Amino acid sequence: MSTDAVPDIVPAEGAVPEPAQAGPEHKRRHAELVGLVEDAQQAYYGHDAPVLTDAAYDAMMVELERLENDFPELRTPDSPTQRVGAGQAISDFAPVEHPQQMLSLDDVFSLDELGEWMSRTTAALGHEPTWLCEVKIDGLAVDLQYADGSLTTAATRGDSYVGEDITSNARTIGAIPQRLTATEALPVPALVEARGEVFFPVEDFNAFNAELERAGKQVFANPRNAAAGSLRQKDPSVTARRPLSMVCHGIGVHAGLDATRLSEVYEVFRAWGLPVSPYYECLEGAEAVLDFIARFGERRHDLLHEIDGVVVKVDDLASQDVLGATSRAPRWAIAYKYPPEEVNTRLRAIEVNVGRTGRVTPFGVMDPVRVAGSTVSMATLHNASEVRRKGVLVGDMVILRKAGDVIPEIVGPVVEMRTGAETEFVMPTHCPECGAELRPEQESDKDIRCPNQQHCPAQLRERLFAAASRSAFDIEALGEEGAAALLRAGVLDNEARLFDLTADDLVRVEFYTRAATKKEIAGEKQVPAPGVVDGRVLSAVGTKLLTNLDKARSQPLWRVLVALSIRHVGPTAARALAARFGSLEAIRAASAEELADTDGVGAVIAASLQAWFEVDWHRQIIDAWAAAGVRMADETTTGPALDQTLTGLTIVVTGTLEDFTRDSAKEAIVSRGGKAAGSVSRKTDFVVVGAGAGSKADKAVELGRPVLDEAGFRVLLEKGPQGLS
Structure with missing residues (x-):
């Protein structure tokens, strides 16, 4: 025991220290x-x-x-x-007393806390048990009572002793059997309580909400609310029209059921026709439990239902009895909660951002809050129509979500927490950076744009930053701050001169320089060209930018297309255009029909390309880059073309490959006539799996799609599918 843990007054041996008094x-x-x-x-x-x-x-x-x-x-x-739950619910449903208390679960929020619980449980039992791990469904807890095999009562958990009678509504759920299927080997007890979770499957929930939105009705905030609201309909026919389902994960009274482990109970349930989760495993040791948590953390958005964690249980029923329960939760089970993907925070302001194509986007500025593993203080609101649709006011307590995506989203306000001090957001009428009057490009557009494309500082800064991004020239030393600094110093007034930058230019930009040392100023120590200028010298970042620019000149054509910030032209369309036409000049000369006929392009992108090439200052950028040595045609246009070994094939690459980056793998696929897809479906022809592959590899196995390692991928590239046989 460390000295700082010793209390000021040490109690006499055997004495119990007085608890601290609450102030x-x-x-x-x-x-x-x-x-x-x-x-x-x-x-x-x-x-x-x-x-x-x-x-x-x-x-x-x-x-x-x-x-x-x-x-x-x-x-x-x-x-x-x-206590469990909220006591007496506001309901028109009759109360139902549970034959056995329906407990809740205690939660832990870190793997360390989980490890401590597992250690305490092991110590209490005197041996490490087999752990039953299952995903934690975000649904509504329900207790089903079967008498002599027939469903007699379905009830919500309520306060754990008394719930609400929802039998009529539960009978409409197809997953809940009206009568259990008894066998000679597995007879049904006179009374059995099956406990579980009613939920709204994710795909069905999204379709249901879309239907409500089309009908102009209020949508549900999440599947859990939809499931709970559906079960509490006064008219069971309304519940019947909603595609609810259920999973059983516990048992109450069960006189006469001969089982020694909870996993055996699950298999008995399955034999009787009760729905059991496909996502549970019996595991030995903490390492296997942590692996289960990690695997389902990656897959959590690919499952049938929403989950918010993993439940770890002691599988042995006798050990469960030894461990017992508190007043509200069993000691033999714990719920590990994943980092939250929905949190509350205060919306302090709504500001606007002007993007590289002039689109003006409102975004929320919030009190910083941690969500899904990172701290977030800003989130996009897309456009003024979206702000109105969400009903968000400045000053609102809002729900922030980062589900399955790296981009945070404001879901909507918590209306019940409004104070009356909130104010409505008013979209600006003029560009906050150049003062130009904002307007939609077409009358039907929801977005408004700054028309000053050539000279608006915001658009120019964003175009420079986009040109340097990983999907374009991949210029590591030119980030958002660097782009702003180059413009602020006046060494660039548009992106045309980007590849003409020299050390003499950069030494005038504070961001790319550092203060010279006394020895450097005195000439006693060598410094990078052009030497000491106004007491500063080129920094390592400045030197790196020049190196990056030199390397970027040889990037393939599709990256040049992305770097030009042509509206609607992203990496997928750019790869397809480069593969078909081979040079920027050929793309410029192509007809609208030829462009639109290119796989992954279509009429909208074709029109956008042609409109872009008609602008004089756009062509000046191309000419300046070409004069500076930027590659405007792929080598395959002058040398032998690659064999089209992958024509018509859709290929997904997941995980880390040794000899391919993500972009080079896509390039290898597209340049051989294939399609590089981002998700696995039944239409996927091959899935290439590298180190650290996650849910996509699992999906490939689930759908029976061919899986290749990196060596197999090389064979596929060289010889096509026939080379694999």
Whole structure:
């Protein structure tokens, strides 16, 4: 024990130290948290209209538990930490008493906490148990009672002792059998409680919401709300029209069922016709549990239903009895929560950004908040119509989401938390950077744009930054700050002179220089050309930019096309155009029909290309880059063309390959006539799997698509499918 852990007064041997006394500030905070948690529970369980995200609710419960652990006098039997759910729900449904208490689960939010729980559980049992791991469904907990094999009652969890009778609505769910299928080997007990989760499958939820939106009706915030709202319809025929499903993951009263492990119960359920999750495994050791958590963390958006974590249980039923339960949760199970993908934060302002093609995009400025593993303080709102559709006001408490994507999104406001001080966002009428009047490009456009394309500082800065991006010239030393610094110093006034930059230019840009040392100023130490200028010399970043620019001159044609910031022309279209036409001059000379006929291009991109080439200053950029040595034609136009070994084939590359980057693998596929896709489907011809491959590799196996390693990929490139036989 370290000396800083020794208390000031050491109690006599055998004495128990007095617990700390809660001060007024602790009591105030405890009362505040109890009120907030109870309000949130009532909204969530009673009204199916949550006012807080799961992450915000979890954080309050953790703080409440910590306060009560520090000051036990604050813990009372009616504290939310000692109860399940929200007490009596607001409902027209009759109450149903559960034959056996329907407990909730305790949560942990880090792998360290999970490891500590597993260690405590192992120590309490005297041996490490077999762990049953399953995904944690974000649905509505339901208890099914079967008497002599027939469904008699379906009820919500309620306060864990009494729930709501939703039998009529549950009977409309196809996954719930009206009668269990008994066999001679597996007879059905006189009474059995099957517990599980009713959920809205993700694909069905998205389709259902789209239908509501088309009908002008309010959409559901998430699948959990949709499932809960559907089960609480007064008219069961309404529930019947909603494609709900269910998974059983627990058992209550079960007199006469001969099973020793929970995993055996699952198999018995399956034999009786009860739905059981396909996503569970019995595992030995902590390492296997962590691997399960990691695997499903990668796949969480590819499953049938939404999940927010993994439940780890002791599989042996006798060991479960030994461990017992608290007043609200079993000691033999724990829920590990993944980092939140939806959180609450305060929207402080809505500002606008002017992009490389002039599009003006509003974005939210928020109190920084951690979501899905990173801290976020800004999120796009797309356009003024989207701000109105979401109903967001400046000052709102908003729901922020980062689900399956790196781009954060403001889902909408928490209307119940408004104070009246919120204000409506007004879209600007003039460009905030150049003052030009904003307008839509066409009358039907939702977006408005700055028409000053050639001289608007914002558009020029964004075009320079985009030209340097990884999908274009890949100029590492030219980021957003560098682009702004070059323009601010006046060494560039458009992107045409980008490849004419010299050391003499860069030494005038503070961002690419550093202060010279005394020895450098005195000439006692050699410095990079052009030497010391106004007390500064070219920095390592400045030297790197010149090296990057020299290397970028030889990038393939498709990257040059991306770097030109032609509206709608991204990497996919650029690769297809480069593969078909081979040179920028050929693309410029092609007819609209020829361009549109190119795979992955179409009429909209064709029109955008032709309009771009008609602008004088656009052509000046091409001429300047060509004069500076930028490659304007691929080598295959002058040398022998690559064999089209992959014509008509769709190939997905996932994981890390030794001899190919992601871009070079795509280039190798496209240049041989194939299509490089980003997701696996039944139309995928081959999936190339490298180190660290995740859900795409699993999807390939699930769909029975051919899987290749890197050696097989090389054979496919060289000889086509026939070379693999």
